[in-house]
Amino acid sequence: MTDKRTIRVDTLARVEGEGALDLHIQDGTVVQAQLRIFEPPRLFEALLRGRAYTEAPDITARICGICPIAYQMGAVHAMEYALGLKVDGPLRALRRLAYCGEWIESHALHVVMLHAPDFLGYPDAIQMARDHGPMLNRALALKKAGNEIIRVLGGREVHPVNIKLGGFYRVPSRSELKPLAAALDSALEHAIELLSWASTFPFPDFERDYEFVALRHPGEYPFNEGRIVSSAGVDLPVCDYESVFEERHAAHSTALRSVIKGRGGYLVGPLARYALNFDRLPEHIRSLARDAGLKPICRNPFKSLLVRAVELVYACDEALRLISCYEMPDRPAVEGLPRGAVGYGCTEAPRGICYHRYEIDADGTILGARIVPPTSQNQLSIEADLRQVASRSLHLPESELRALCEQTIRNYDPCISCSAHFLKLTVHRERVSHDSPC
Amino acid sequence: MTAPVERISLVVIGVGNPDRADDGIGPLVAARLGMLPGARIMSCNSDGFTLIEEWSGADIVVLIDAATTVSAPGRIHRIDLSSDELPCELGIASTHAFGIAEAVALARALDRLPRRLVIYAVEGVCFDYGADMTPEVAAAVDEVAGLVAAEAAGCLPNSMRTDAWRTDP
Numbered sequence: 001m002t003d004k005r006t007i008r009v010d011t012l013a014r015v016e017g018e019g020a021l022d023l024h025i026q027d028g029t030v031v032q033a034q035l036r037i038f039e040p041p042r043l044f045e046a047l048l049r050g051r052a053y054t055e056a057p058d059i060t061a062r063i064c065g066i067c068p069i070a071y072q073m074g075a076v077h078a079m080e081y082a083l084g085l086k087v088d089g090p091l092r093a094l095r096r097l098a099y100c101g102e103w104i105e106s107h108a109l110h111v112v113m114l115h116a117p118d119f120l121g122y123p124d125a126i127q128m129a130r131d132h133g134p135m136l137n138r139a140l141a142l143k144k145a146g147n148e149i150i151r152v153l154g155g156r157e158v159h160p161v162n163i164k165l166g167g168f169y170r171v172p173s174r175s176e177l178k179p180l181a182a183a184l185d186s187a188l189e190h191a192i193e194l195l196s197w198a199s200t201f202p203f204p205d206f207e208r209d210y211e212f213v214a215l216r217h218p219g220e221y222p223f224n225e226g227r228i229v230s231s232a233g234v235d236l237p238v239c240d241y242e243s244v245f246e247e248r249h250a251a252h253s254t255a256l257r258s259v260i261k262g263r264g265g266y267l268v269g270p271l272a273r274y275a276l277n278f279d280r281l282p283e284h285i286r287s288l289a290r291d292a293g294l295k296p297i298c299r300n301p302f303k304s305l306l307v308r309a310v311e312l313v314y315a316c317d318e319a320l321r322l323i324s325c326y327e328m329p330d331r332p333a334v335e336g337l338p339r340g341a342v343g344y345g346c347t348e349a350p351r352g353i354c355y356h357r358y359e360i361d362a363d364g365t366i367l368g369a370r371i372v373p374p375t376s377q378n379q380l381s382i383e384a385d386l387r388q389v390a391s392r393s394l395h396l397p398e399s400e401l402r403a404l405c406e407q408t409i410r411n412y413d414p415c416i417s418c419s420a421h422f423l424k425l426t427v428h429r430e431r432v433s434h435d436s437p438c
Numbered sequence: 439m440t441a442p443v444e445r446i447s448l449v450v451i452g453v454g455n456p457d458r459a460d461d462g463i464g465p466l467v468a469a470r471l472g473m474l475p476g477a478r479i480m481s482c483n484s485d486g487f488t489l490i491e492e493w494s495g496a497d498i499v500v501l502i503d504a505a506t507t508v509s510a511p512g513r514i515h516r517i518d519l520s521s522d523e524l525p526c527e528l529g530i531a532s533t534h535a536f537g538i539a540e541a542v543a544l545a546r547a548l549d550r551l552p553r554r555l556v557i558y559a560v561e562g563v564c565f566d567y568g569a570d571m572t573p574e575v576a577a578a579v580d581e582v583a584g585l586v587a588a589e590a591a592g593c594l595p596n597s598m599r600t601d602a603w604r605t606d607p
Contacts, residue, residue, distance in 0.1 A: 109485075109487070113487065113536075125544065126540065126543045126544045126547055127547075129544055129547035129548050130547050133547070133548050133549075136544070136547075136548055137548060137550075140487060140490055140491050141491065143487065143488065143491070144488065144491040147484065147488060156483075157483075157484050157488075158483050158484050
């Protein structure tokens with residue numbers, strides 16, 4: 001007799017994008033977990049072809065309303081690579097500041113509004129607000145602080161328009177950054193309180209031996225620059241990304257799925273970044289992480305919430321440091337001329353590394369583009385987590401198992417809008433007896 | 439812990455995405471209003487949660503947003519949340535997961551609703567990227583701006599202090 005069950009959850013809430021999950025269980029084992037992404041492909045790579053090299057940052061910013069900076073930064077770094085441009089000094093610092101803004105707004109939204117309700121037993125943040133109002137207020141203030149950074153540097157909070165190859169269209173004066181610092185002083189306190197609060201959550205006891213992949217920079221916790229490294233020994237310049245990583249198509253998903261050639265799935269995002277760069281965090285942030293119960297390496301995907309909270313503290317702290325050191329540059333951007341070349345860029349979006357490659361011709365027309373967002377890279381890991389989490393939780397009542405599966409997916413803060421670009425979770429449970437005709 | 443530090447008498451927020459046809463009615467009305475004495479006028483194309491911070495400290499808040507078509511494109515609804523519920527059938531259009539309805543519910547739970555919150559919802563029909571605004575919706579911009587200005591001046595006729603009054607756009 002074979003016991004075959006299919007569990008169905010039709011709609012996954014609190015994720016960005018549309019998709020579904022099918023979970024097939026046979027004889028007490030999860031035999032298949034398919035993350036089905038059915039949002040139509042958005043074809044950004046195709047629509048970039050034939051456009052000017054200067055247009056890539058503004059076009060790619062439209063891939064995501066939550067993490068447009070990641071796409072803009074990937075695009076400008078890749079194009080600057082192609083042109084042989086180097087951006088440093090205050091312009092580079094402003095780019096890091098923009099990235100801090102994006103991490104603050106994205107992590108605050110996910111940690112408190114989207115993920116915390118799972119751990120505290122509420123259906124959503126609105127229900128949670130009645131009992132945890134002060135934390136919700138802290139999250140709202142953090143989100144506003146992040147938005148303000150993006151507004152000041154990007155011209156507006158959503159799909160910023162002030163970022164260009166070589167720097168910015170306009171750079172802020174020191175006095176324009178001053179109000180940001182005042183808000184960030186409070187934001188830093190909010191973030192530290194959120195981390196302390198999150199450290200009390202009941203985290204499921206679950207670990208998996210991931211291959212972590214992240215950027216690593218000689219002196220910084222990574223945002224914009226670094227080599228691509230992994231916990232299993234990958235150590236590459238960004239231009240060699242495709243020699244080790246490849247995208248594959250699966251019939252059940254409109255998003256391509258990335259693997260390490262010859263090995264399979266891997267993990268990008270907060271857990272990977274933290275494990276591979278713990279020593280790059282300032283000591284006072286490491287100390288806060290330890291106080292929250294985190295070791296230098298964390299393999300529990302549910303505790304990604306805690307790591308995001310650590311990164312939230314770091315982003316506020318780093319933003320304050322960058323603002324305090326800022327001197328307005330002489331010019332808002334360095335200029336460069338196009339040439340026939342291939343450019344590569346990879347930056348740390350809130351959800352993990354985001355890779356860009358562009359081929360341009362001598363007059364700067366884009367001939368080809370490849371963009372690999374973090375959620376595409378994490379699809380196999382999401383499915384593997386689900387198989388294992390579900391396998392050991394089959395004794396749970398249907399509704400609890402379904403909730404746990406959704407929570408497992410939300411560990412990744414999946415931005416399905418970016419990967420193809422929205423998620424419905426569909427888990428199925430069926431019981432079939434081969435001994436019986438019915 | 440709550441954020442308010444500065445009292446502002448009136449905040450007017452045009453909500454929506456100017457690049458999505460009729461969804462742009464909110465920002466367009468905000469732009470048309472320009473300046474109003476004693477009021478802060480702004481546009482918001484971010485998620486609904488952002489609204490709570492934006493209206494922090496305000497006594498009266500007026501939101502202008504697009505709604506799905508119930509009867510006719512361009513029809514204007516005035517909803518005063520101190521006396522009315524947000525009607526579900528209007529489906530106040532949001533291009534984000536967290537719209538005005540969620541912002542209002544969260545603000546209520548956090549005791550951060552302004553003393554008075556009025557929503558002007560204009561029925562739209564087209565929310566396509568890059569498309570032009572529907573003529574009937576575009577034709578409502580001046581009227582909504584006039585109504586908001588009257589609201590700001592505290593001289594909105596009592597006859598308009600009800601739900602939808604404009605049935606023939």
